[in-house]
Amino acid sequence: MRNPPKGKKGSPKRLIGRVGELAHANSKKFTLRCGGSSVEAMLINFEGEYFAYVNRCRHVGISMDWVDNQFFTENGRYLMCANHGATYEPKTGECVWGPCVGASLEGVPLEIEGEKIFARCPTLTGVDRS
Numbered sequence: 513m514r515n516p517p518k519g520k521k522g523s524p525k526r527l528i529g530r531v532g533e534l535a536h537a538n539s540k541k542f543t544l545r546c547g548g549s550s551v552e553a554m555l556i557n558f559e560g561e562y563f564a565y566v567n568r569c570r571h572v573g574i575s576m577d578w579v580d581n582q583f584f585t586e587n588g589r590y591l592m593c594a595n596h597g598a599t600y601e602p603k604t605g606e607c608v609w610g611p612c613v614g615a616s617l618e619g620v621p622l623e624i625e626g627e628k629i630f631a632r633c634p635t636l637t638g639v640d641r642s
């Protein structure tokens with residue numbers, strides 16, 4: 513069983529969506545205010561489960577979507593960075609093809625309460641945004 517992403521202690525949770533809002537292989541971008549900085553992230557539905565990741569490719573560290581909010585491959589199986597084609601597993605965020613194989617997207621902790629989906633600031637690696 514995978515480890516859920518760690519959140520910053522004491523960071524407030526923010527309502528980012530509702531269960532049923534996204535169909536399989538669909539995504540929704542949102543922004544969290546974390547320690548004075550904005551963190552752009554994506555909420556995704558993959559096979560009925562919700563996951564969220566920081567919108568920052570592990571190859572160069574830039575946004576993954578050229579077309580706004582387009583993260584999934586055409587067949588809906590993977591997340592893909594539009595810049596150089598890094599391909600990620602939706603359930604784990606692990607890069608399985610491309611220039612950053614083995615690295616993982618930074619997960620955003622989610623909490624689902626009834627129909628509401630909340631996110632907390634992630635513990636970011638590489639860049640200190642606290």
Ligand code: FES
Nearest residue numbers: 569571593596598
């Ligand atoms: S920046 Fe994402 S693959 Fe290069």
